Amino acid sequence: MTEDPILTATRVSKIFGGLVAVNDVTFDIPRRRIVTIIGPNGAGKTTFFNMLTGLYRASTGRIAFEGRDITRARPDRITKAGVARTFQNIRLFSTMTAVENVMVGEHARMKAGIVGSVLRTPWVRREERRVRERARELLDFVGVRKDQQEQLASNLSYGDQRRVEIARALASEPRLLLLDEPTAGMNPNESLRLTEFMIRLRDELGLTILMIEHDMKVVMGVSERITVFDHGEKIAEGDPATVRANPRVIEAYLGKQEAA
Amino acid sequence: MRRRFGARTLPRGVNFALAAAAIALAIVFPLFFPPGSGWVDDMTIALAYVVMGLGLNVVVGYAGLLDLGYVAFFAIGAYTTGWFMSGFYGDVNVHVFVSEFTKALPGIHLNFLLVVVIAAALCAVAGIIIGLPTLRLRGDYIAIVTLAFGEIIRVFAIEGNEITIAGNAKLTAGRQGITPIDKIDLPFLDQFTSLNLRPWYWTALGLVLVVLFVNIRLRDSRLGRAWIALREDEVAAASMGIPLVKTKLMAYGVGAAFGGMSGAFLGSFLNTVNADQFAFGFSIFILAMIILGGLGSVWGVVIGSLALSLINTRLIPDVLNDVPSSLGLDFNLVDVNYGIFGFLLVLMMVLRPEGLLPERRRQIELHEGTPGDEALVEVTHA
Amino acid sequence: MGATVQELLSKYGLIALLLVLPVVYGIQDLRDDGNLAGIANNLFDGLSNGAIIALIAVGYTLVYGIIELINFAHGEVFMIGSFTAVAFWGLIGLGLGSSVIGLVLGLLLTLLVAMATCGGMNVMIERVAYRPLRGAPKLAPLITAVGMSFILQNVGLLWLGGSPKSVDDLIRAQDDLFTVIGINVSRADLLAFAVTVPLVVLLTLFVTRARLGKAMRATAQDPEAARLMGINVDTTISLTFLIGGMMAGAAGLTYALYQTTIWFFQGFQAGLLAFTAAVMGGIGNLRGAVLGGLIIGCIQQISDNRISPSWTPAIVFAYLILIMVFRPQGLLGEETREAG
Incomplete structure (x- = not known):
C-alpha cells in the first residue's frame, strides 16, 4: 500500500493550549487511490485536514507533498503545489455566482497582475475568457445545470452547493483532493452518485482523494484504504475488510454506531 | 425574492448610456457658471473627495478592511505638493518642467504630473507599511491600528516644524501651513489661476474618471475576485490559493495611492498644506461618503461622495445653517457638521446598511450574513 | 515549545518596552539631580491620573468582553459625564465658598447623578445604535459606534463651546496633603484613588459574586449557552452597558475635579488612552483594564512632562500598535472568565 505516496505525514501532532488534538500520527496517501479517514466526532480528523492544507501549523512532525516539505507552508502555497479541499460546512463565497466561485478556485493558475488587469491587455482578456469557460466546463463536469451556473451561490440547492465546492477545488488543478464529509446532508441516491463521481475523478483525471466520511456505506463502497482516528490517534489502518474486522475499531467507532 | 430588490438589474446598454450621459453632463457643468463661481469651486472639491471615496472603497468596500486612518494619505499626498511644489525648501533650487514664472522662484518646483505620481507612489508605500501590522488582526483591531497610524501622522504634521531634516529644512510647517x-x-496649457476654476474642475474630473476606470477594471479582475473572496471568508480564500498577505497589501496600496493623488490635487487647489486639515474627523467624513452611497458599489460611492461633499459645502452652511436659530436654538449648523455626519452613519447603518445605491453582493452579506467570521487561519503571516 | 517561547518573549518584551520611559528618565534624574524624586513624582501622578483612565478602560473591556464591540462612543460618554457633573454641582450651588460638609455631600450626590446619567445614556446608545445590528457583520456596529461618538462630541461642542473651559477648583486639587519619600501627594491624587479603588473593588465583587454578574460572565463566554441556561441575554447586555457607563460617569466627575478643565474633545483623547489601556491589559479582562489604565497613566504623565504633551498621543499610539501586533492578548490575556 505504501508504493510511491503522494503525501506523507510523519509523527504529526497538534496541541491547542494543553489539549492534544492530534497525537503523533504517521500517515501516507498512496497515489491515485481513494483513502478515507473515519473516527468518532472530536477524533481530530478535521484538525488533521487543516494541518495538511496549511490552515493549522503542526506542533511537531513533518508533512511532505510530492517529496516537498509543506509542514510550515502557507495555505495558498499548498494549494498552488497541488492540494485542494472542500469544507465540512460548505464555505462558498455566497455573494458570488457559481461560475465566479469556480473562477476564484483558478486564482493560483492565473497570471493577470494589477497593471494588466487595469489595462485589460489582450492577453489578460484571453485569460479571463479561458478561465470562465473552464469554470463552466467544470460545473458541467460536476453536474451543475447550465441554468444554475449564473445563480448566486447562496441561492443554489444544498446538493448543488456541494458540487460547486468540488468544482471550485478542482479548478486549482489539484493532484490531491481533500473532501471533508462530502456526502453530509445528501440522500442515499445523491451519495451514490457522488461515490461514482469520485471514482471518475480518480480514473479520468488521475486524482488522489482523501476524504473524511461518516456514511459507512460510502466509506466501504469507495475506499481503497481506511484510516481510523480516535482521540487524536491513529488506531487502525487497512483495506475495508481488515478495518471492519479490527476489534479496536469496532469498539471505538463502529460498535457505537451499531449500538445506536 | 427580497434579495433581488434594489440590486442592479438594468441591462448593460442602459447602464452604459446612463454613465455616458452622466459623464457628459459632468464635463459641461462648469460652463453654466461663471469661471470663478462658488459652485465650480465646491464641485471641484467634491470631485477630489470622490477620488478619495473611490480609494477608500477599494480598501473597505472591496477587501473589507475597515480603515479609520485614511486621512493619512490625504496628508502625505498634500505634503508632497508642500515639499515639491512650493518655496518651502527655499535653500535649494530645483525646477522640473515648470513655467517661466515658477522658474524664478526659490525652492523645489516640480511639475504637477510628476508630483501626482510621486504622491501616489509615496502613499502606496505608506499604505503597505500601515497595512503590514494589521495583517493578522481581526477587523475591529484593524480599524484601531489604522486610526492610530492616522493620528501618529497627524502629530508628525503638527510637530513637523520642530523636526529638522537637513540644514534649515523642516518636515512640515505645522499649523501655520x-x-x-x-x-x-x-x-500645452497655461498655468492654472485662482480666477478661472474651470481647468481645476476638469482636472479633478479627469482624476475621477481615471480612478473610476481603474476601480471598475480591478473589481472585474482576478484581483477583484480575490478581494471579495477574502472579504467574505478568509479561510476559504486562502484554501483556494489566494495569498492573503499580498492580496490585502495590494488593496491597501491601491487605495492609498488614490488618496495621495487626491491629496496632491487638493494641496495645489487649496494653496496650503496645514496640519489642521488632517484630523481624524476627515477619515470619518470619507467613510461616511462611501457608506452613504453603498460600500463596494462604484457608482454608489460616486453619488455618496458628491452628496456628502455638497451637504458639507452647500446644504449645511448655505441652506440649513439658520434652521437652529429659527427654531430658537443658539448655534449654527456648520459647527456641528461632524455630528451630522455621525448621525448619517448611524442612520444608514441601522436603516439601510447597503447604502443608497447598493452593490449586489454587499446587500446579500448584510441581510443574510456570511460564514467567515471565525478566525481559523493560524498561518496568515508573511 | 515554539509557542511557549513566543508567548514569554512577547510578554516580557512588552514589559521591557513599558519600562523604557521610566528607566531612561530615572537615569537622567540620577545623573542630573542625584536622586529619583523627579521620576517618582511622575510615576505617582501617573498612577492617580491612570486611576481615572482605568475607570474608563473598565467600560471598554466589559462591553468588549460581552459583545466583542469596541464601544467607540465610550470616551464621549465619559466627556458627557464631566459636563453633567459640572452642570449639576453648579445647579445645587456648590462653589469655592461651600462648607466642607456641604462639599462632601454635594459631590457625593453629583457622583450619583453623573453615574446615573452616563449609565442610562450608555444603555440607550446600545439600544439605538448597536442592538439593531447584532446579527450584522461585525464592522457594522463599529461604524455606528464611531457615528455615535461624533454625535456626542458635537453635543458637547454645543453645550460648552469649542475651547477648554475651566471649572471651579472645588477641592483645591493641587494642594499637597503630605510628602512621602520625596513624593508629593496632592488632594487630586487622593481623590482619584478614593473614587477608583472602591468602585473597582465593588465592580469586581459584583462580577464574581452577584447572580447578575455571573450572568454577565456566562454571556461573555457563550451567549447561546447562556440563553439556554435561562439567562436573558438582552438584559445582561444592557446591564453591562449600564455598569460601563456608570464607571465612565464616575470618571467624568473625578476628571473635572482633578483637571479643573473640561472640553468637548477630552472624551476622544481619554477614550483612546483608555482603549489602549484595555488592550494592554488584555481586552475583556477587568484586572487587565485597571492595570493597563495605571500603566498608560504613567506613560502619559512621563511623556507630558518630559517630552511634550503634543507628542503623547503619538507615543501612546505607538505602544498600541506594538501591542496589537506583537501581543494582541495583552499583559494578562484575553480572559473574561478570569475577570476579578
Missing part, C-alpha cells in the same frame, strides 16, 4: 503652493501647470 505651507503656502503658497504652485498652481497646476499641465503641458
Whole structure:
C-alpha cells in the first residue's frame, strides 16, 4: 500500500493550549487511490485536514507533498503545489455566482497582475475568457445545470452547493483532493452518485482523494484504504475488510454506531 | 425574492448610456457658471473627495478592511505638493518642467504630473507599511491600528516644524501651513489661476474618471475576485490559493495611492498644506461618503461622495445653517457638521446598511450574513 | 515549545518596552539631580491620573468582553459625564465658598447623578445604535459606534463651546496633603484613588459574586449557552452597558475635579488612552483594564512632562500598535472568565 505516496505525514501532532488534538500520527496517501479517514466526532480528523492544507501549523512532525516539505507552508502555497479541499460546512463565497466561485478556485493558475488587469491587455482578456469557460466546463463536469451556473451561490440547492465546492477545488488543478464529509446532508441516491463521481475523478483525471466520511456505506463502497482516528490517534489502518474486522475499531467507532 | 430588490438589474446598454450621459453632463457643468463661481469651486472639491471615496472603497468596500486612518494619505499626498511644489525648501533650487514664472522662484518646483505620481507612489508605500501590522488582526483591531497610524501622522504634521531634516529644512510647517503652493501647470496649457476654476474642475474630473476606470477594471479582475473572496471568508480564500498577505497589501496600496493623488490635487487647489486639515474627523467624513452611497458599489460611492461633499459645502452652511436659530436654538449648523455626519452613519447603518445605491453582493452579506467570521487561519503571516 | 517561547518573549518584551520611559528618565534624574524624586513624582501622578483612565478602560473591556464591540462612543460618554457633573454641582450651588460638609455631600450626590446619567445614556446608545445590528457583520456596529461618538462630541461642542473651559477648583486639587519619600501627594491624587479603588473593588465583587454578574460572565463566554441556561441575554447586555457607563460617569466627575478643565474633545483623547489601556491589559479582562489604565497613566504623565504633551498621543499610539501586533492578548490575556 505504501508504493510511491503522494503525501506523507510523519509523527504529526497538534496541541491547542494543553489539549492534544492530534497525537503523533504517521500517515501516507498512496497515489491515485481513494483513502478515507473515519473516527468518532472530536477524533481530530478535521484538525488533521487543516494541518495538511496549511490552515493549522503542526506542533511537531513533518508533512511532505510530492517529496516537498509543506509542514510550515502557507495555505495558498499548498494549494498552488497541488492540494485542494472542500469544507465540512460548505464555505462558498455566497455573494458570488457559481461560475465566479469556480473562477476564484483558478486564482493560483492565473497570471493577470494589477497593471494588466487595469489595462485589460489582450492577453489578460484571453485569460479571463479561458478561465470562465473552464469554470463552466467544470460545473458541467460536476453536474451543475447550465441554468444554475449564473445563480448566486447562496441561492443554489444544498446538493448543488456541494458540487460547486468540488468544482471550485478542482479548478486549482489539484493532484490531491481533500473532501471533508462530502456526502453530509445528501440522500442515499445523491451519495451514490457522488461515490461514482469520485471514482471518475480518480480514473479520468488521475486524482488522489482523501476524504473524511461518516456514511459507512460510502466509506466501504469507495475506499481503497481506511484510516481510523480516535482521540487524536491513529488506531487502525487497512483495506475495508481488515478495518471492519479490527476489534479496536469496532469498539471505538463502529460498535457505537451499531449500538445506536 | 427580497434579495433581488434594489440590486442592479438594468441591462448593460442602459447602464452604459446612463454613465455616458452622466459623464457628459459632468464635463459641461462648469460652463453654466461663471469661471470663478462658488459652485465650480465646491464641485471641484467634491470631485477630489470622490477620488478619495473611490480609494477608500477599494480598501473597505472591496477587501473589507475597515480603515479609520485614511486621512493619512490625504496628508502625505498634500505634503508632497508642500515639499515639491512650493518655496518651502527655499535653500535649494530645483525646477522640473515648470513655467517661466515658477522658474524664478526659490525652492523645489516640480511639475504637477510628476508630483501626482510621486504622491501616489509615496502613499502606496505608506499604505503597505500601515497595512503590514494589521495583517493578522481581526477587523475591529484593524480599524484601531489604522486610526492610530492616522493620528501618529497627524502629530508628525503638527510637530513637523520642530523636526529638522537637513540644514534649515523642516518636515512640515505645522499649523501655520505651507503656502503658497504652485498652481497646476499641465503641458500645452497655461498655468492654472485662482480666477478661472474651470481647468481645476476638469482636472479633478479627469482624476475621477481615471480612478473610476481603474476601480471598475480591478473589481472585474482576478484581483477583484480575490478581494471579495477574502472579504467574505478568509479561510476559504486562502484554501483556494489566494495569498492573503499580498492580496490585502495590494488593496491597501491601491487605495492609498488614490488618496495621495487626491491629496496632491487638493494641496495645489487649496494653496496650503496645514496640519489642521488632517484630523481624524476627515477619515470619518470619507467613510461616511462611501457608506452613504453603498460600500463596494462604484457608482454608489460616486453619488455618496458628491452628496456628502455638497451637504458639507452647500446644504449645511448655505441652506440649513439658520434652521437652529429659527427654531430658537443658539448655534449654527456648520459647527456641528461632524455630528451630522455621525448621525448619517448611524442612520444608514441601522436603516439601510447597503447604502443608497447598493452593490449586489454587499446587500446579500448584510441581510443574510456570511460564514467567515471565525478566525481559523493560524498561518496568515508573511 | 515554539509557542511557549513566543508567548514569554512577547510578554516580557512588552514589559521591557513599558519600562523604557521610566528607566531612561530615572537615569537622567540620577545623573542630573542625584536622586529619583523627579521620576517618582511622575510615576505617582501617573498612577492617580491612570486611576481615572482605568475607570474608563473598565467600560471598554466589559462591553468588549460581552459583545466583542469596541464601544467607540465610550470616551464621549465619559466627556458627557464631566459636563453633567459640572452642570449639576453648579445647579445645587456648590462653589469655592461651600462648607466642607456641604462639599462632601454635594459631590457625593453629583457622583450619583453623573453615574446615573452616563449609565442610562450608555444603555440607550446600545439600544439605538448597536442592538439593531447584532446579527450584522461585525464592522457594522463599529461604524455606528464611531457615528455615535461624533454625535456626542458635537453635543458637547454645543453645550460648552469649542475651547477648554475651566471649572471651579472645588477641592483645591493641587494642594499637597503630605510628602512621602520625596513624593508629593496632592488632594487630586487622593481623590482619584478614593473614587477608583472602591468602585473597582465593588465592580469586581459584583462580577464574581452577584447572580447578575455571573450572568454577565456566562454571556461573555457563550451567549447561546447562556440563553439556554435561562439567562436573558438582552438584559445582561444592557446591564453591562449600564455598569460601563456608570464607571465612565464616575470618571467624568473625578476628571473635572482633578483637571479643573473640561472640553468637548477630552472624551476622544481619554477614550483612546483608555482603549489602549484595555488592550494592554488584555481586552475583556477587568484586572487587565485597571492595570493597563495605571500603566498608560504613567506613560502619559512621563511623556507630558518630559517630552511634550503634543507628542503623547503619538507615543501612546505607538505602544498600541506594538501591542496589537506583537501581543494582541495583552499583559494578562484575553480572559473574561478570569475577570476579578
